[in-house]
Amino acid sequence: xxxxxxxxxxxxxxxxxxxxxxxxxxxxxxxxxxxxxxxxxxxxxxxxxxxxxxxxxxxxxxxxxxxxxxxxxxxxxxxxxxxxxxxxxxxxxxxxxxxxxxxxxxxxxxxxxxxxxxxxxxxxxxxxxxxxxxxxxxxxxxxxxxxxxxxxxxxxxxxxxxxxxxxxxxx
Amino acid sequence: xxxxxxxxxxxxxxxxxxxxxxxxxxxxxxxxxxxxxxxxxxxxxxxxxxxxxxxxxxxxxxxxxxxxxxxxxxxxxxxxxxxxxxxxxxxxxxxxxxxxxxxxxxxxxxxxxxxxxxxxxxxxxxxxxxxxxxxxxxxxxxxxxxxxxxxxxxxxxxxxxxxxxxxxxxxxxxxxxxxxxxxxxxxx
Numbered sequence: 001x002x003x004x005x006x007x008x009x010x011x012x013x014x015x016x017x018x019x020x021x022x023x024x025x026x027x028x029x030x031x032x033x034x035x036x037x038x039x040x041x042x043x044x045x046x047x048x049x050x051x052x053x054x055x056x057x058x059x060x061x062x063x064x065x066x067x068x069x070x071x072x073x074x075x076x077x078x079x080x081x082x083x084x085x086x087x088x089x090x091x092x093x094x095x096x097x098x099x100x101x102x103x104x105x106x107x108x109x110x111x112x113x114x115x116x117x118x119x120x121x122x123x124x125x126x127x128x129x130x131x132x133x134x135x136x137x138x139x140x141x142x143x144x145x146x147x148x149x150x151x152x153x154x155x156x157x158x159x160x161x162x163x164x165x166x167x168x169x170x171x
Numbered sequence: 172x173x174x175x176x177x178x179x180x181x182x183x184x185x186x187x188x189x190x191x192x193x194x195x196x197x198x199x200x201x202x203x204x205x206x207x208x209x210x211x212x213x214x215x216x217x218x219x220x221x222x223x224x225x226x227x228x229x230x231x232x233x234x235x236x237x238x239x240x241x242x243x244x245x246x247x248x249x250x251x252x253x254x255x256x257x258x259x260x261x262x263x264x265x266x267x268x269x270x271x272x273x274x275x276x277x278x279x280x281x282x283x284x285x286x287x288x289x290x291x292x293x294x295x296x297x298x299x300x301x302x303x304x305x306x307x308x309x310x311x312x313x314x315x316x317x318x319x320x321x322x323x324x325x326x327x328x329x330x331x332x333x334x335x336x337x338x339x340x341x342x343x344x345x346x347x348x349x350x351x352x353x354x355x356x357x358x359x
Binding site (some may be wrong): 008010011012013014015017018021023024025026027028030031106107109110111112113 | 184185188189191192218221222228229230236238328332333334336337
């Protein structure tokens, strides 16, 4: 049996406010649904991050290494120019989104930022590698026509046209 | 008669809102003292914060995670309400300290590298309260929770909604900021 008579004027005022403002406890499913929504959004963000990773592998693998490297006197500059920046940026963005959404779940605050970020990166890389092996990297890269550096675009254009033939909406 | 746990009262509140009065009665004094230590100077402001916090608690009772202690969850709501209060009002915080201030003073003294010099130094509660009032609210809060409310790092993590490692960092920074505000050498 709970003694509900605290005798406190503050308690009386709060109960009166609850009564007059018709405050009612929100249903549990609302909170559960919100929690699942954030976990799902976090998962979706990591999934998109993995798509970005699969496209990044594809771009790196088809950067025209054989044709460019022997002829180019500055291989480091070639690497710098052909690095898949857009995908790296997309990967970082989705990982940040994943972190931000998971952080908002009921116990998300307990995970250190480093652990969450590493977990999201590891998950994106693992899933992204699988997606690449399944051919999704090519699909994503060709459909979105990710921009390379200007010189790399020239080097790659012919090779790229063949790979993405009939896939890119921009060609 | 065995006293009901907070969780039992929460369960009872869903069917009888009068039971909520028992929770309010149980925490009113503790939370008022916590707000005093945070620097909420007037009784009216403290009561407003508590009223709003308890109303939010009541409205969100179903979101109470049984993995936490009810006490930590309630402190979290009051903490959030107090931080909103400090953001909205630019009034200078006025920390009210009781004997609990001694714990923090002892902690600061114990950390002095030169113990012989530290023995000569004395710090009064008023000076400490004054210095605490000048700290950013977040730092004041972690010191209040740790040294005045005697909360563990795990509980503070649940109250402040940050990882345990961050709690430790915040305490360290808050103590450093506090030391910088205290007279050197510490004298009474």
